[in-house]
């Protein structure tokens with residue numbers, strides 16, 4: 001993991017509009033998928049924007065999720081009670097990998113780092129989703145940051 005590059009993953013993906021497209025393409029797939037659609041029964045279009053804003057912050061861009069949307073704790077709380085299975089997590093990863101191939105620049109290291117973040121993050125989402133809605137998560141600390149060498 002010593003393949004250092006200058007700048008942030010946020011800059012390398014091409015900024016917020018690319019992350020919006022990534023999020024939109026992913027949800028188009030997820031909502032059409034028989035295994036995932038039931039999990040997203042309460043989906044609204046704001047979801048697409050919120051995921052893009054979260055990813056921007058994780059990848060070293062603007063801190064909009066912490067500033068306006070409740071930060072790390074709100075992100076974790078959104079997954080409480082969903083009871084995500086490992087099979088659903090793996091399907092989520094497959095659909096995100098397709099979205100990454102469709103929407104991100106053709107830079108293999110960049111794509112790999114982004115998918116490594118999703119592999120890490122979906123395991124946390126699955127774990128948290130096993131606790132009931134409203135569970136007190138304590139202070140999870142600041143929003144995680146992911147760069148060219150993974151978790152910062």
Ligand code: HEM
Nearest residue numbers: 039040042046047050051054078084088092118121122125
């Ligand atoms: C790195 C992995 C993940 C990220 C970055 C992520 C991101 C987010 C964000 C930002 C929200 C809040 C949306 C909003 O405010 O409207 C959210 C909610 C949600 N996520 Fe995830 N998520 C991840 C993994 C997963 C997985 C693996 C599943 C299920 C298979 C999942 C299912 C959901 C659902 C159903 C909601 C909506 C909950 C509600 O109704 O409020 N997420 N996610």
